[in-house]
Structure formats: C-alpha cells, structure tokens
Amino acid sequence: MFMASRIQTRAFSASARNLSKVTVLGAAGGIGQPLSLLLKLNPKVTDLALYDIRGAPGVAADISHINTKSKVTGYEPTPSGLASALKGAEVVLIPAGVPRKPGMTRDDLFNTNASIVRDLAKACAESCPEANILVIANPVNSTVPICAEIFKARGVYNPKRLFGVTTLDVVRASRFVSEIKDTDPADENITVVGGHSGVTIVPLFSQSKHPELSTNAELINRVQFGGDEVVKAKDGAGSATLSMAMAGARMAESLLRASHGEKGIVEPTFVDSPLYKDQGIDFFSSRVELGPNGVEKILPLGEINDAEKKLVEACLGDLKKNIEKGVAFVAANP
Numbered sequence: 637m638f639m640a641s642r643i644q645t646r647a648f649s650a651s652a653r654n655l656s657k658v659t660v661l662g663a664a665g666g667i668g669q670p671l672s673l674l675l676k677l678n679p680k681v682t683d684l685a686l687y688d689i690r691g692a693p694g695v696a697a698d699i700s701h702i703n704t705k706s707k708v709t710g711y712e713p714t715p716s717g718l719a720s721a722l723k724g725a726e727v728v729l730i731p732a733g734v735p736r737k738p739g740m741t742r743d744d745l746f747n748t749n750a751s752i753v754r755d756l757a758k759a760c761a762e763s764c765p766e767a768n769i770l771v772i773a774n775p776v777n778s779t780v781p782i783c784a785e786i787f788k789a790r791g792v793y794n795p796k797r798l799f800g801v802t803t804l805d806v807v808r809a810s811r812f813v814s815e816i817k818d819t820d821p822a823d824e825n826i827t828v829v830g831g832h833s834g835v836t837i838v839p840l841f842s843q844s845k846h847p848e849l850s851t852n853a854e855l856i857n858r859v860q861f862g863g864d865e866v867v868k869a870k871d872g873a874g875s876a877t878l879s880m881a882m883a884g885a886r887m888a889e890s891l892l893r894a895s896h897g898e899k900g901i902v903e904p905t906f907v908d909s910p911l912y913k914d915q916g917i918d919f920f921s922s923r924v925e926l927g928p929n930g931v932e933k934i935l936p937l938g939e940i941n942d943a944e945k946k947l948v949e950a951c952l953g954d955l956k957k958n959i960e961k962g963v964a965f966v967a968a969n970p
C-alpha cells in the first residue's frame with residue numbers, strides 16, 4: 637500500500653513537471669512577440685500566457701494558430717488579467733519596458749522601467765511566488781535587485797528563482813568570435829560574467845578555445861557595446877529584439893530542461909551571488925548550473941588572466957552603483 641502510494645506520488649509529480657506554463661509580460665512588444673513565437677515552438681511549453689498593457693490578446697490569437705500542442709492565452713490589461721496570466725506559471729519572462737534610443741545608456745531607462753518592473757514583480761510575488769522570474773527589461777543590473785526587494789518585502793524571496801537574462805551577451809560573444817576565427821558559433825562557448833551594460837559586461841576569452849583573444853581590445857569592446865551597435869542601426873526604432881528573443885527563449889529552454897530533470901545545464905546569468913558579496917555586490921553574473929529548484933550551483937569565475945582581472949575590477953564599481961540604485965528605488969518607492 638505504502639509502495640503503491642509512493643509510486644503514484646512520483647508518477648504525479650513527473651507528469652506535473654511536464655506541464656510547464658510560461659508567461660510573458662510585455663508580450664506585444666518588439667521582444668515579446670518573437671519571444672512568444674519561439675516559446676510556442678518549444679514542445680516543453682504546454683501553456684503560454686501572454687500579457688501586455690496593450691495588444692496581448694491579438695498576439696495570442698495569431699500565435700495560437702501555429703500547429704504545436706501548447707495552449708496560448710492572451711490576457712486583458714487589468715489586475716485580474718495579470719493575476720490569471722501569472723497563476724501557476726513555472727517561468728515568467730519580463731521584457732516589459734521601454735528600449736533605448738541612440739545616445740542613451742541603459743541606466744537612462746531606469747526612471748521609466750524601474751516602476752514597470754516593480755509593479756510586475758509585485759504581481760508575481762502575489763500570484764506566482766515560486767516561479768522562475770527571468771528579467772529582460774533594462775537596466776538589468778538594477779531591475780533584478782528591484783524584483784528581489786519586492787519579493788523580500790513580501791517574505792517570498794527565493795534567490796534561486798530570480799535571473800537577470802544576460803544570455804544575449806553570450807550569444808553575441810560566440811558569434812563575434814566565430815566571425816574572427818571563421819568557425820561555427822555553435823562550437824564557441826564563451827563565458828561572459830559581471831552584469832549587463834557597458835564595462836560591467838566581461839567576456840572571459842582566456843577560458844575559450846582562443847585565449848589569445850583576451851587581449852583583443854576591439855573584440856572586448858564589441859561584446860561590451862554590442863547593444864549600442866543595434867540601437868544605432870535601428871536609428872530610434874528601439875534596440876535588439878530578434879536576437880534578444882532568441883536569447884530569452886534559450887534561457888527559458890535551459891531552465892525547463894533543468895526542471896524536467898536534465899543534469900549539467902549551465903548558463904551565465906545575473907543572480908543573487910556569493911562571489912563578490914564581501915565587496916558589497918549582491919548580484920553577479922557567472923556560469924550557473926540550473927536544476928529543478930532554479931539555481932543549483934553558482935560556479936566560480938575560475939582561472940582568469942591579468943587583463944581579465946582588470947576588466948572585472950572595472951566592472952565591479954559600476955555594478956555596485958547600479959545594484960544600489962535599484963535597492964534604493966524600492967526603499968523610496970515601495
């Protein structure tokens with residue numbers, strides 16, 4: 637009898653794990669639409685919930701005609717629409733917020749995006765406190781701490797479930813290297829650590845197949861300022877959307893694979909991290925092993941060379957300020 641009920645429980649939790657609701661907040665935007673499309677193509681996603689302050693039902697109707705099995709629902713921009721979009725979510729992606737225009741830094745988005753992310757984090761803390769929250773909205777170095785503070789204030793903060801999405805930096809680094817070395821970017825695994833803006837983005841080429849690139853100032857600069865390249869080319873029409881959608885979908889897929897029991901899934905991501913806490917820096921992006929509980933293990937930086945030590949040093953100052961700004965915002969605007 638005891639055995640039978642244990643088997644039943646295991647069977648139930650296995651099938652429950654295979655039902656994955658994924659929610660996109662900001663689903664009608666430049667990132668939100670292609671991201672939702674890619675999630676609709678992911679067989680691990682069984683329920684796709686789309687929310688935006690405008691247009692989510694239309695995007696959902698469109699995507700719902702794609703002949704994959706998942707159910708797609710678009711929600712009205714009301715508190716109850718938002719709550720329903722979030723209820724039962726395993727993964728929530730947040731690309732809601734304004735993008736840069738030429739001449740702006742990501743920090744220039746803070747005034748608008750901080751309150752957007754704060755309010756969406758409140759809704760997540762209320763409706764899906766156990767979900768994995770993937771923050772895409774910029775400035776990521778500040779919006780992630782904002783989410784953490786909101787969850788902490790409500791007593792539901794789980795540092796293993798909060799991620800700043802820095803996957804695009806990794807995607808770019810591997811692509812840029814492959815262009816220089818004439819290789820397949822799929823074979824280029826470049827670790828990028830730190831944060832997600834300018835000098836806080838630190839590629840560790842010494843750990844790649846091409847350690848000599850760690851002194852290639854032009855390449856390092858391109859990885860650190862790859863976002864600006866797109867902002868400039870779009871000339872006022874926003875920032876990276878399509879490559880970001882791919883990067884966000886990859887991060888969501890990695891989390892789902894890990895939650896479905898796959899081992900050894902590692903992604904660099906901006907998390908509540910012990911690595912630089914002694915210097916007052918509570919969040920840092922490094923390689924993170926993912927598991928059924930979100931963060932399984934935060935991997936140390938490992939061996940880095942002197943040039944990279946200098947880059948990390950330059951990163952820490954800005955990163956600390958960005959994190960403190962997010963924390964101070966919630967203290968002043970709870």
Ligand code: NAD
Pocket residue numbers: 661662663664665666667668687688689690731732733734735736745749752755756771772773774775776801802803804805832874875876877880
């Ligand atoms: P966008 O303006 O095209 O789309 C944003 C969407 O968010 C819009 O549809 C808007 O209606 C929606 N929105 C605004 N407030 C909302 C709210 N309170 N609730 C729900 N939806 C809301 O912008 P985009 O190009 O999709 O970029 C979105 C954000 O992602 C920007 O902040 C941008 O800087 C950031 N971004 C981050 C990365 C990264 O690597 N992490 C990469 C690219 C862009």
Ligand code: LMR
Pocket residue numbers: 735736742774804862863864866867875876
């Ligand atoms: C990026 O890296 O492309 C994004 O953070 C968007 C931006 O503002 O550059």
